[in-house]
Amino acid sequence: MTLRQLSPSIDTHAHVFHRGLALSDSRRYTPTYDADTSDYLAQLDRHGVARGVLIQPSFLGTDNSYLLGALAQHPERLRGVVVLDPREDHDLEKLNAQGVRGIRLNLIGVTPPDLDSRVWRALEKRMGELGWHLEVQARGRQWDELTDSLTRWSSSVVIDHLGLPARNDFQARKTVATLAALEHVWVKVSAPYRSEVPERALAELLDTTGPARMLFGSDWPFTGHETNCSTSALTAWARKQLGEATFTATLPANAQRLLQWK
Template identity: 45%
Template sequence: MALPALRIDTHAHVFARSLPMAAARRYTPAYDVTVEEYLARLDAHGMSHGVLVQPSFLGSDNSYLLQAIARAPQRLRGIAMIDAQCEDTQLQALHQGGVVGVRFNLVGGAPLPDFQGAWRDTLTRVAALGWQVEIHREAGDLPLVLEPLLKLGLKVVVDHFGRVDPALGVDDPGFRYLLSTGASRQVWVKLSAQYRNGGSEGGAHFAGQAWPLLRQHLGTDRLLWGSDWPHTQHESMTSYADSWRRFETLVSDEADRRRITGETAAQLFQFA
């Protein structure tokens, strides 16, 4: 089957209830989602490629992620979770399996990793692979999280508009800091999961205010779109189709949408 024109979903998950779960987790799924279901959604919505992000509740066992990518290796890439003492052989196996970055899911008061200490050597090797580091953390702490990563020369991707305080929106100091990182050219932001920034209506209102600021300060070559499918903990609030419609509404210019979901994503996630 010929793929549609370049259009990349940069944030989705697959998992099964039967898999070993991380001991420390905020959420346990009550259902399964397979890579076949995800590929079907890509097909139904004209997406050429997709990026699977390791769910935090599966911890650093990335075997299910690698199996999923192997079902469509030309079409899928992965973002893994690793331990601070990850060995070179593990990194190389992930790299050969289609992984192009690592994620730190730090929401909900998770302790901040010591990026300049315990993680420094491993992150240096991550940078040498050309990988990105993906960050999911409330906006207020972004300066603490991003500064050491930027000093290490890493490419940093910030999830879900930066996860602002809904009461503050674009006036959240963490969001203002995020805008300031545009000058570094090391930071990308995912225009994904509006609902994680104040619910369905509140999140859409925030996104509408945030988009022109993000475009101005980072540019469309540093912005990404992700479906956040299957929308864990927000399944009843949205759907894959709704996620894409919200993005089309938010980014009304077709050339901007093409750049964000095409060239920008293809280069960062190594589809190009």
């Protein structure tokens, strides 16, 4: 199947890796299987999806080499979101030419960084010049700690996995909804199995902001939830929650806009 024959849909959240890659010492998860680039492309083909976005998995730390290799092999079909140490010097222009369009900040189990610090604000400026986004995975009180900095953030911000909403954490869901109402903030409709009340949170976000800056991500290969998840089931879930027209037209157009894909 050629790219032209596939639907214009875009999977904005997936991971690729294989056993044997160097793992981060601070990882919370260790893969026991391979989920390589060819596996992911076959997954896209099987579901008629034209393009995908590879997100650097947290267990690989800041070594983005495998992700970048995948982008180099399939530049028409893949984009990337990397993990970088803001204290180090990075050639963002080169990464941009390689297909990178954002930086990931996974805060699960760690203290949020000071995004108002000199190093982060310098990185923010360069990200804005390139049209990159800051992708944030956080939960609970972390959103309150981040809200002022993210409100002032000058490039796009993507809230990962609906903000990981918890059933009784009304304050966090309210904070996420307030952030999502800002013109530079986007939300990923993804990984409902990582949240307690994904349907309720998504309904609240749709009531607050509508679907104009929402994205769909499969979260393939569902790390930590491999045995009870499938792309088909997650796609069906998102279609049901969002409606067919929004899922098939609005979300792909949103992803094209954010990721600078024509």
